[in-house]
Structure formats: C-alpha cells, structure tokens
Amino acid sequence: MSIQAIEDTKVKVFPAPAEPSRVIAFATKARRRFDLLAILSKLAGTLLPPAVVIVLMLVVWQIACSSPTASLPPPSQVWTEAYDLIAHPFFDNGPQDIGLAWRVLISLQRVAIGFGLAAIVGVALGALVGQSIWAMRGLDPVFQILRTVPPLAWLPLSLAAFRDSSPSAIFVIFITSIWPIIINTAVGVRNIPEDYRNVARILRLNQIEFFVKIMVPAAAPYIFTGLRIGIGLSWLAIVAAEMLTGGVGIGFFIWDAWNSSRLPDIIVALAYIGVTGFCLDRLVAAVGAFVTRGTTAK
Helix, strand or coil: CCHHHHHHHCCCCCCCCCCCCCCCCCCCCCCCCCCHHHHHHHHHHHHHHHHHHHHHHHHHHHHHCCCCCCCCCCHHHHHHHCHHHHHCCCCECCCCCECHHHHHHHHHHHHHHHHHHHHHHHHHHHHHHHHCHHHHHHHHHHHHHHCCCCHHHHHHHHHHHHCCHHHHHHHHHHHHHHHHHHHHHHHHHHCCCHHHHHHHHHHCCCHHHHHHHHHHHHHHHHHHHHHHHHHHHHHHHHHHHHHHHCCCCHHHHHHHHHHCCCHHHHHHHHHHHHHHHHHHHHHHHHHHHHHHHHHHHC
C-alpha cells in the first residue's frame, strides 16, 4: 500500500467544538438605601437632649426671676425688651447703631488675624522646642512664665506700643492664644515615633521636607488640640479687650449696655457670644478631624 493510500485511510480526528464562553458577572455593591427614619432618629438623639436642658433652664430662670424684687430680668422680659436685637441681627442705622451679627463679625475679623498669626508662630516655635533639646531648655521656662499672665494684663503695654485700639486687641488675642499652640505642638513633636525619624534619615530629607512630610502630619492631633484651646481663648480675649478699648465689637456693646442699664441686651449679647464660641470650636474640631483622618489614610 502506497503512502498516499495510507494517508487516505487515516481517521481524521476533528477537535470538539468549543463551548460558548460564559460571562461571569461580578457582584455589584449593594446600594445603601436612604433611610429617612434612621436619619431623623439620629438627629433627634443629637438635638433633643440639649433642647430639653435649655427648656428646663429657661423654666427655672423664669420662676427664679419673676418676683418684683429680682435683680435679673426673666426670659419673658428679655424677649419683650430685646426683641429687635433678637429678630433683626443685621440692621444698620449708623456707625454705632448696628445689629449684633455685625458686631460679632467685626470681632471675628480681629480674632481671625490674631489667631491666624498665633497659629503660624505657635506651630513653628512648638516644632522648634519639640525638636531641639537646647531650644526646649532655653524657651520652655520662659513660655511657662508668660502663659500665666492674664490676657488683660497685656492690654496697657499693647496700647502703649501700638497707640491704637484695634492692633492692641489683635496683639492681646495673639499673646493669649499662642501658648497652648506652642505647648501642644512641642508635645506632639517629641512624641513622634523613632521609626519616622529613621525613615527621614534614610530618605535624606532636609529640615523643611521633614517638617512638612513627617513632623506636621505626625503631630497633627496634638496641634489641633492646641488650636481648639487657642481659638476659645482668642474669643474670650477679644470680648474682654473690646470692653476696655471701645469700638463697635460685641465686647464694647456689652460694656455700653451695662452703662445704660440695659440688662436684657447684655443677656442677648451673651447668647451671641456663647453660640459663636461654640461654632468656632466645632469648626476647628471638624478641620482637625478631616486633616488627621486624611493623614491616617495616607
């Protein structure tokens, strides 16, 4: 049999037809449903307890000050006599006749300048004290002495130096709020893990790179703790300073209302001061939580 015949008699084997490919569907992430009831429940749990406490305080205040011999006005009298300040916080009838919201904004401008300078200088000095043992030995005792000086004790010196009420008030804010920022930043820098410093040595980071990339992120929780304390002290200092330096801020309004025996106006102004201070504290806390969360994620 020839080779051609042998080739013709071979059984040709064809490959089996391939099965149709399957499409594997990946499990999609379940969409979170908008649970309005859960949101309302959480909101009620957050707002209801303080609302109940405030109502109870108002009731006790009303009962305690309703007698004719009471020296303080009850809430009903405050509402009646200071209604314009409560309902119209943005009125503007002249340089000295403006709403409490405008007065708060004027005071906040001074706080922003003084506290901003204190934050920059305080973080820099705190990093220096925390990083250098010689700087800590030289500067820490001085800081501990100066931070015990009451805020208003600096006011005569600032008035003598600046000869103007506005920069004097800003200086009082600066010198009052800088100490907790310095101290907390220094503590945070001293608590940086040694592994971070070893990484900086391996990467041969210079002082600026070490400060920006390692020191500030690692000490961020301590820094923002100092900033929260500092912003509270700043708001306290500006109100006290404005009582003595004058102007159109919220502090001078309280002093002017006292001289005019307008106790309801003083109470309303105190409420504005308390709410503003609370908002400032929450704002710094929110920024700190965002920054530290981003640092942790990295």
